[in-house]
Amino acid sequence: MQLKILSQKNRITWISGVLIVLGFIFRFGFNNLTIFNITFIIASILGAAPIAIQAYQALRVKVVSIDVLVTIAVGGAFLIQNYEESAIVTFLFLFGGFLEQRTLNQTRSAIKELTEIAPESALKLMDDGEFEEVDVDDVDEGDILLVKTGAKVPVDGTVLTGEGYINEASITGESEPVGKEKGANVFAGTILENGTIQIRADRVGEDTTFGKIIELVEEAQDSKSEAERFIDRFSKWYTPAVLVLAFFVWIFSKDVELAITVLVLGCPGALVIGVPVSNVAGIGNGARHGVLLKGSEVIHDFSRVETILFDKTGTLTVGNPEVAEKIYYGTNIDEALGYLASIERESDHPLAKAIIKDIGETNYSPVVDTEVVKGGGIVATVNGHRVAVGNVALMEKENVEFSKQALLDVKQFEKNGNSIVLTAVDNELKILMGIRDQIRPGVKADLRRLKRLGVKNLIVLSGDNQGTVDLVSKELSLTEAHGHMLPENKAAYLKNLQEQGQIVAFVGDGVNDSPSLALADIGIAMGSGTDVAIETSDVVLMNSDMSRLPHALGLTKATANNMLQNIVIAVGVVLVLLASVFFSDWMNMSIGMLVHEASILAVIFNGMRLLGFKLKNRGQSNTEK
Incomplete structure (x- = not known):
């Protein structure tokens, strides 16, 4: 029976509204108080039924909800035969719930749109x-x-x-x-x-990028920030406090109607719903713009970020390096190039691909005894020769001698912004290659926008040589640049900043930088929705589009401000209403409920503004260099 009544709540709302209108027509049009009272009694009973059921269900789980306050208030008004007040209050409460649900459904439209376009x-x-x-x-x-x-592509x-x-x-x-x-x-x-x-x-299925996006946004919209958890705890104590206040008002004033009015006006509806609706709308906006925000806790932390650390390759740069310069030393260079290509074709590293592309057609040889030297390169045996491919540190470890000219060449290559790849055969230096990546188009403008949004420090951390990193930093006007950084060095640097009290975000590709992504206050993955990027980070910028980062930061700041605005609206309205009860003559239960429902709709509509949020001058990032 309870479920049947609750399922008809919208229909009950409209019937109650019609009965109230009929009542007023008979009272003021025909001066018939009997029909007026009958219609309002029926409207009160009908309207109170679903509210009372919801109050009962809340009390069963030991929660004193808003429905409890309204049920007591309506019951009191009915007992003192104030049928007009009881009918109007129940109708306004039900109608407010109807509008609230409709507007909330609109804030979840991002998820609805996603699920509707899922291939079948x-x-x-x-x-x-x-x-x-x-x-x-x-x-x-x-x-x-x-x-x-x-x-539609199905998988x-x-x-x-x-x-x-x-x-x-x-x-x-x-x-x-x-x-x-x-x-x-x-x-x-x-x-x-x-x-x-x-x-x-x-x-296929839930494992697709699209499936993961839907799952992540749904989880994020259902998550709760510290602010929401605080409001939940506050409401559990606040609602009983309103009951106690109304009881004392009745004891000292002997005015039942005044006590009932206090119950109605003290309902914390707007406070309870204000923060969640901002959270849902903000996450929905992000989903529409290729930004996945994993929950309202992420929104809170991201909005306060002071320092952003960037990986270089694939983040600030395109991630498609090419051989820009090369020098050969000694004899048998074709043979050395073949050995180099044989080793590099077994690697998926971007530098390896650039080397293979530059060498082109060559004679490949079997590679055995391959040893990956962490932070250095690769050492292997090719055709009985010991071949080392990597940086200067690896060459020194392999006791490879450098001529004065080779040392000058290495310094010049680094100065030109190249990543250095050296090849030695049997401890003799044969090949020096300088490989360069291109800075992402528009990234300079995107970084300027981050600074305008209040980010104080923009720092690049890279495993590349310091010369290359310095050139990138200079071109992009970064705060600091650190090269020769292994994943553990990046994580240690990040942790040091956090120990200084800074709120730090890290932007990386979600693979090599997973320790830093996990350690950062906000881990931001650049990647076309890859598994690692989605699972490791707090924020995912789809399609590796850096222009989404300023939008994401601006959105989180707007969402955090919106939550604060809703709290101020909700608390302010309650304080004004309660003050009006005690210090004015015009306030009554019906007016109070009308204002109360209006405050709920105000915070919902305020939150919904986030669905249309767009960072100003967003398009500039595509043209500025």
Whole structure:
């Protein structure tokens, strides 16, 4: 019975409203007090039913909720035969709940939009060689799928044949179509705007990037910050305190109606809902703009960040280095290049790829006894020769002698901003390569915007040589630059800043820098929604787009301010209402409930403003250098 009544709460609200209007018509239009009282009695009983049920359910779990206060107030008004007050109060309370739910649903629209565009079916290659439409849940890793123009990509996968342009707005927040051809990665939930492609399913279901985004945003919107937890604790004590206050008002004034009015006006509805609605709206805005914020605690901490540390490669730079300069020493260089290529082709490191690309066609040899030297490079045996590939420190460890000219060459390469890769064969230096990466387009403007948002220190930490790091720092006007930093060095540097009382964010690729991402007050992953980036960090900037970082910081600051505004509105309205009860003649229960519901809607609408938040001059980051 209780569930049936609660399920009809909206219908009860409208019936109560109609009865109240009819009552006023018969009173003022026909001067019929009997029908007036009957309609208001029915409206009071109908309206009080769902409220009383909710109050009972709250008391069963030992919670004195707002519904308890309203139920007592309405019951008291009914007993003193103030049917007009009891009917209006129940209607306003129910109507306020109706509007509250509708507006809250709008703040969760980001999640709703995401779930609505989730793919439901796929064209799967069957055993007979034909493609058949199946439910997306029936797709397994390794299956071959066909995606036609206008269709949603059903899974994360790799393009096997065909080409086309895909709208990746659901993943990156950008609606500009991205060209895809053989070997390219595609993501579930994106839309093939033109072309036809066949893909291999790499990740399916909840394991896809799209699935993880939905899961993360849902978890974030359900999370609670310290402010919300404080308000929850406060409400548990505040609501009983209002009951006690109303009791003493009745004892000392002997005025039942005044005590009932205190109960209604003291309801902390706006206070309870003000912070969560800001949190939900802020996270929803981030999801729409390719920024995943993992909860309101992240919003609170991120909004107060003073120092941001950056990894260099793939964060401030494009992460696509190329060989810019090279010098050969001694004889048998072609043989040495072949040994170098043989070693580097076994590595996925960006520098290795740059070296392979530069060497081009060569004779490869078997590589054995490979030893990775932490922070130095690689030593291996190729065709019976001991080959060392790495930095100056590795060469010194291998007792490789440097001529005066070679030392000058290394210094000049570093001065030019190169990452140094040296190759020695049997302890004899053969090859010096200088590899450079390009600074991300627009990143300089993005960093300026971070400073305008109040970030005091912008620091780059890199495993690259100091000369390269200094050049990047100078071009981007960074506060500090530190090279030759291993992952543990970065973590130690970060920890030292925290011990000085600074609130520190770290921006990295989510793989090599996972210790720093985990240790930082706010770990920010640059990456196209990779597993490591999503799972390690507090904030994920989809599509490795640095321009989303200022938006993320501005959004968290706006959200934190919005939460504070809602608290001030909620507390201020309650104080004004209670003061009006004791120091004015115009305040009554109906007016109090009307203002109370208006305050709830005020904090909801104030929070909803965050859904449309856009950082000013955002577009400049795409043009400024």
